[in-house]
Amino acid sequence: MTHVVESGSGPALLLLHGIGGGADSFAPQFDELSSSLRLLAWDAPGYGRSEDPGRPFDLDDYADAAADLIRDRCGDAGAHVLGMSWGGVIATRLAMRHPGLVRSLLLGSSTVGSGADDEAAGRMRARAAMLDREGAEAFAAERAPRLLSGTADDQVTAKATAIMASSIRLPGYGYAAESMAATDHTADLPKIDIPTLVLGGDEDSVTGVPASQVLAGGIPGAVFVTIRGAGHLANQERPEAFNAWVESFIHITERLRNHF
Numbered sequence: 001m002t003h004v005v006e007s008g009s010g011p012a013l014l015l016l017h018g019i020g021g022g023a024d025s026f027a028p029q030f031d032e033l034s035s036s037l038r039l040l041a042w043d044a045p046g047y048g049r050s051e052d053p054g055r056p057f058d059l060d061d062y063a064d065a066a067a068d069l070i071r072d073r074c075g076d077a078g079a080h081v082l083g084m085s086w087g088g089v090i091a092t093r094l095a096m097r098h099p100g101l102v103r104s105l106l107l108g109s110s111t112v113g114s115g116a117d118d119e120a121a122g123r124m125r126a127r128a129a130m131l132d133r134e135g136a137e138a139f140a141a142e143r144a145p146r147l148l149s150g151t152a153d154d155q156v157t158a159k160a161t162a163i164m165a166s167s168i169r170l171p172g173y174g175y176a177a178e179s180m181a182a183t184d185h186t187a188d189l190p191k192i193d194i195p196t197l198v199l200g201g202d203e204d205s206v207t208g209v210p211a212s213q214v215l216a217g218g219i220p221g222a223v224f225v226t227i228r229g230a231g232h233l234a235n236q237e238r239p240e241a242f243n244a245w246v247e248s249f250i251h252i253t254e255r256l257r258n259h260f
Contacts, residue, residue, distance in 0.1 A: 002050045008034030014042075015084075017043075017047075020140070067098040080102075092107065140161050144160045185218075201227045202226045206232040
């Protein structure tokens, strides 16, 4: 069973968290956007309150699980899809495999996949062993602060650390890391024909603005936005600016769909 948090009304927006997160990573979005959007956030299979997959999951499996969730909760009308980091890589694959279910694509602090760089893929694959060795709490305490800017509020850092520690476990984290390491969407991005917004924090030292620009540049018509003063977890660190872009993009997309 996949755990889903749902709130609000309006156009449906599915929220896909990063490799170190869970549904609770989107608390700042639920706080502000549920008055105008119907928000659905999952704990990915093998994360948080969701059951472990019965077998190793690859990126197609995560994308198909997200598609099943959209069909179950939203029907054939589909949903707008926002993915952060690893969630953005899932969202990209979802758009490729099930384009009719994705009303618009919003990719936060995301990339084409770690498979585009052998060293990055190796580092990604090494994370599961690190988690196994250190345990979730120590792993989160060491890793979560890196996902924020140098000026992040202590409360934001503590919250991000707590969410990571309570969300990640093996084998799910290992499956997620392998799905990232095995993926390079570069050659397939031009096939995406869905309104796309790419958002990146200007102080993101994990993905980095150049990698986000590559992602945006590969998708025809994609819009690229930089969130000032935000690290990798831009949606948590600068929620006002992040939410404003997300809300505006979705409502503009809806108006254009209805007009044509």
